[in-house]
Amino acid sequence: MNHEAAQTAFRSCTQWRKASYSWIEGVECVEITTELTGWVGVRDSKLGADTPVLVFTTAEWRTVLASARAGQLDV
Secondary structure, three states, rough: OHHHHHHHHHOOOOOOEOOOOOOOOOOOOOOEEEOOOOOEEEEEEEHHHOOOOOOEEEHHHHHHHHHHHHOOOOO
């Protein structure tokens, strides 16, 4: 599966988890899912079900997390 196919497949996923740093009311949240083996989907919940989904292989996702933890990402 390539990134484009994974992005399409993530649109039908139902097991999204909200980030632990989300607002208390849960209205502005980053959500992730790992329903597709070997892939991680990331979306912004405030945009609803039609939100664009960013897709990462699990290796890419580990790199994103390590970079964030090291303070290497602009936010």
